[in-house]
Amino acid sequence: MxxxxxxxxxxxxxxxxxxxxxxxxxxxxxxxxxxxxxxxxxxxxxxxxxxxxxxxxxxxxxxxxxxxxxxxxxxxxxxxxxxxxxxxxxxxxxxxxxxxxxxxxxxxxxxxxxxxxxxxxxxxxxxxxxxxxxxxxxxxxxxxxxxxxxxxxxxxxxxxxxxxxxxxxxxxxxxxxxxxxxxxxxxxxxxxxxxxxxxxxxxxxxxxxxxxxxxxxxxxxxxGVGNCHVYVDADADLDLAVEILLNAKVQRPSVCNAAETLLVHAAVADAFVPRALAALAAEGVTVHGDERIAAYGDVVPAGETDFREEYLSLDIAAAVVDSLEDAVAHIRKYGSGHTDAIVTRSVTASRRFVATVDSAAVAVNASTRFTDGGEFGFGAEIGISTQKLHARGPxxxxxxxxxxxIYTGEGHLRTASGTVIARPGPRAE
Missing domain, CATH: 3.40.605.10 (Aldehyde Dehydrogenase; Chain A, domain 1)
Structure with missing residues (x-):
């Protein structure tokens, strides 16, 4: 050195x-x-x-x-x-x-x-x-x-x-x-x-x-890097979902807790995806979508690398999934274990998502942007850990x-037969 x-x-x-x-x-x-x-x-x-x-x-x-x-x-x-x-x-x-x-x-x-x-x-x-x-x-x-x-x-x-x-x-x-x-x-x-x-x-x-x-x-x-997901569930409030998606992606796209992937349940895709694409386009966001997303508008075709990407820019990957379980499987395959969010009115769905998504932070009806030491009340943060030993999350x-x-005794000695006290007496003040 x-x-x-x-x-x-x-x-x-x-x-x-x-x-x-x-x-x-x-x-x-x-x-x-x-x-x-x-x-x-x-x-x-x-x-x-x-x-x-x-x-x-x-x-x-x-x-x-x-x-x-x-x-x-x-x-x-x-x-x-x-x-x-x-x-x-x-x-x-x-x-x-x-x-x-x-x-x-x-x-x-x-x-x-x-x-x-x-x-x-x-x-x-x-x-x-x-x-x-x-x-x-x-x-x-x-x-x-x-x-x-x-x-x-x-x-x-x-x-x-x-x-x-x-x-x-x-x-x-x-x-x-x-x-x-x-x-x-x-x-x-x-x-x-x-x-x-x-x-x-x-x-x-x-x-x-x-x-x-x-x-x-x-x-x-x-x-860890922040490949964060927003999953719009079959029981989502779609107005709320648009607001959460835009905040998670656009509010500050260059940080690790910004959303990088949108997942939409097939049951609400017809109602939600066109609105989401229009809202994202209005904010200058480029969507990298799978074939099912592409059916609703002009997007960049998405492959394996797109879903693994931490863009840190006005880009987002997007896919339609057939179930909550498929959304969780997608997150497990491509996610970074940072922060993943579900938008839903279903208590059952939210509980299932929270229990099965293995990430440092899981959000229910809230933006991924809240995974932050300051927002959690820690003051500044030293980092966001995505490992599981010693520390996890902000x-x-x-x-x-x-x-x-620290252990304090009164002359405690360990012997083969057990503990004995050497020179027992009153505790010193």
Missing amino acids: SEEFLKVARAAKEAAAELAPLPRSPKDAALRAVADALVARAAEIVEANALDVERAREGGTSEYMIDRLRLDEARVRAVAEAVRQVADLPDPVGEVVRGGTLPNGLELRQVRVPLGVVGIIYEGRPNVTVDAAALCLKSGNAVLLRGSSSAYSSNTALVKVMQEALAGTEVPAGAVQLVPGRSRDSVKELMRARGLVDVLIPRGGASLINSVVEESTVPVIET MGLPELTSTKW
């Missing part, structure tokens, strides 16, 4: 040891100082971001991806407000998960503790730099940030502002670090930093996530902790 990387990784490790035992108050004060600094220096941040946006546009990056990259003063203020919301959240560190007194008299507790040093590898969106730092600091962790090279100027400015704000608080400034360098070598260094980094969280497209999962020697919490503060077992 390069000396440059080792320097920031070791600084993060040292900072994590200082940060872990801090109570809530100094952490909250530090986060509020960060939020104030972001607002006060918004112009500086926006100026740095403009360099990234200009390079992206010159490189032919799509406007949808540029939207993910762009920061203006309003977005910086929103990022700062998210930091304040994190400060207002309960501190998970020290929470007793379970415990009690064992039959032998030992008092046993399982308590939440920080993970240590959290590495984040992410693409495009510089707001993640601040969101990740805020959540890690609140949960007692140091963070090593490796954002996209396309946002390097923005991320450098944001980390500088945060470190300088932390310097005036009890939280060590070294708890927030930017991994140096723009090349893939710096990503590999972070993935191989076992012993310096306790856990790695990738956020981005399928190729990034697969690369980190397959190549990292550091334990990984896998976040990851907030509790998901950035591990646990330790």
Whole structure:
């Protein structure tokens, strides 16, 4: 590993040891100082971001991806407000998960503790730099940030502002670090930093996530791509279904919880599909439809790859299915396990859909756009996990902790015949 990387990784490790035992108050004060600094220096941040946006546009990056990259003063203020919301959240560190007194008299507790040093590898969106730092600091962790090279100027400015704000608080400034360098070598260094980094969280497209999962020697919490579905059931309110579909697809198409596939029950296809196609066309959405969808209008013919696609644009795949079971089978075959929604007035159908769709989040008569740490009341999120171990769905503060077992005795000794108490006496006060 390069000396440059080792320097920031070791600084993060040292900072994590200082940060872990801090109570809530100094952490909250530090986060509020960060939020104030972001607002006060918004112009500086926006100026740095403009360099990234200009390079992206010159490189032919799509406007949808540029939207993910762009920061203006309003977005910086929103990022700062998210930091304040994190400060207002309960501190998970020290929470007793379970415990009690064992039959032998030992008092046993399982308590939440920080993970240590959290590495984040992410693409495009510089707001993640601040969101990740805020959540890690609140949960007692140091963070090593490796954002996209396309946002390097923005991320450098944001980390500088945060470190300088932390310097005036009890939280060590070294708890927030930017991994140096723009090349893939710096990503590999972070993935191989076992012993310096306790856990790695990738956020981005399928190729990034697969690369980190397959190549990292550091334990990984896998976040997933968002091939999210909206299924319009035979008993759906069709007016509501149109509204939910448009919100899920159009409100912000470049994010992971935007809908990428529409499934329509055959019983309502004649009534719903023409309305849906017209409504989507009015919003500039290109529909990639199967043969049954194509019978209702002019669409792009859809194949296997279309139904697996995370478009992140004004495109959507669409198919007609013969039953709820067929919809679930389609989702299981093509979905990413992120968020899938059903629109129905049938309690039986909604319960069946919820029970059989194996995704991190399942929505009933609501847009897929609500799968989000902020919307769930977590403050900012560190990512949306589509795996099943440790964390699943939007990851907030509790998901950035591990646990330790603490047991307290009065001279308890374990022997072949059972528990004995050495030097029994009154409990010390």
